[in-house]
Amino acid sequence: MSSPTTVERALAAALHADTDDALDTGASLLAADPAPTTYAELALRGEELVAGAWRRGWQPADVVRIVRRELDETHVRLVSALILAEARRQPKGQNRDGRWEAQLAQLEEPGAEAARTDRFSYATAVLELYRLLLRLPAIEPLDAAPDPQGRAHRSQSAASRMLTRIRALLAKAEATGYPEEAEALTAKAQELMARHSIDEALLAARAEDKDAPGACRIGVDPPYETAKAVLLDAVATANRCRAVWNEPLGFSTVVGFAPDLESVELLYTSLLVQGTSAMARAEAAQRAGGRKRTKTFRQSFLAAYAHRIGDRLSAAADSQVASSEGDLLPVLAARDVAVADRLEQMFPRTVTTRLRGVRDAAGWAEGAGAADRAQVEARPRLR
Known part of the structure; x- marks a missing residue:
């Protein structure tokens, strides 16, 4: 059995506990491992959390709104990037109507200067966001029968x-x-x-x-x-x-x-x-x-x-x-x-x-x- 990756250990430490100490532990693990593959894996896990929100009935505008309500603009930029990245991985138009596409069009790609501060602060913000995404409850899906x-x-x-x-x-x-x-x-x-x-x-x-x-x-x-x-x-x-x-x-x-x-x-x-x-x-x-x-x-x-x-x-x-x-x-x-x-x-x-x-x-x-x-x-x- 292979050893858990840095991302797996960080998420296990931070996402299932409410304390700041758990969050600091996870962020410290990520900050100590600057390998590009670590950040790529971290982003992929974020996209998976976004996709999980879609399965629970959420839409892009809903997720951005709740992130802005519960966290701050740093987290809004992070989740916007994740939503857009997840959308690019999907076949165009798959089970998504014009309203969904309009919500995606309103999102802005964060500039390179906004992507990261120091590694620990960045990791902390990411883990705070992932905690919120993981705990989003299921809500009523909006999908209706498509128009002819x-x-x-x-x-x-x-x-x-x-x-x-x-x-x-x-x-x-x-x-x-x-x-x-x-x-x-x-x-x-x-x-x-x-x-x-x-x-x-x-x-x-x-x-x-x-x-x-x-x-x-x-x-x-x-x-x-x-x-x-x-x-x-x-x-x-x-x-x-x-x-x-x-x-x-x-x-x-x-x-x-x-x-x-x-x-x-x-x-x-x-x-x-x-x-x-x-x-x-x-x-x-x-x-x-x-x-x-x-x-x-x-x-x-x-x-x-x-x-x-x-x-x-x-x-x-x-x-x-x-x-x-x-x-x-x-x-x-x-x-x-x-x-x-x-x-x-x-x-x-x-x-x-x-x-x-x-x-x-x-x-x-x-x-x-x-x-x-x-x-x-x-x-x-x-x-």
Whole structure:
């Protein structure tokens, strides 16, 4: 029987214990062996841990998000390099859809200067990362039945143009300092989202495509993550999706059809940016008036913002359904059932979370006002 390699001894020492001493022991073993083959073996073991995360339901963006949440940017660079290296070893397109490939495209290869510091510090960072990867729990896989090739090819170009227009409108809404302009731009973006979603639904129904709902995960980061999760749920519901929040891991899983998932990601991100900016302005006004505000002001602000946005988005969605053509209603109803079924398959047991700690009346009033200014108007009837 051959003797264990340096990497095997280091991983055995560091990965299955929680103490700093165990981590130091493993890092010391690696630092004392600078052979290129040792670092090559270490990288390969990292790629294996990444592949193990995929088998447990994780995707590239999920792994990067949890590493950033639990560790730091050094570890983010390390895991990005591992993910890209693991992807290069796989046959192109094997069991991976466009969303997966887009996540890979967002990763950056670390520069040579960022690859290593001294050997001990580098080994310590690698082992910290490997500990985290090894202990990632199994989560709900997002894979759905693939779209028929014909539909994917038919709609890809039009969808790309539409999403480009929506992103441009929301970017302008986020950048403007005028609430009325932000409201108008956001309302126009939601209108385009509605048109895009309904067009896709009708085309799929008329072509009898065997379209199936998919899912994506969206990060819900602290602070005030409960209010942010409520906001995301409101946006998802208004766009005919369903959201389930995983508080310990810091994300919500959104279930819906592909065009609607795109809309949820875009609109939630934009409304969160607008809400955060409005909160900063409200706090500044409070301080200028001599009233010191605290964490309770911000928490109450975001809670009211999420609640009020939910009311307005629901009203907009109800208005659109009420004014729709008759042949649209059965299509939307069938899609709602499909989304509910997929949600039940992925999450057979869920619990309801309530907002707590909302006690600041001024924060609530300011947050509700900000939501009114960021409102999404009722969608116009399509002809």
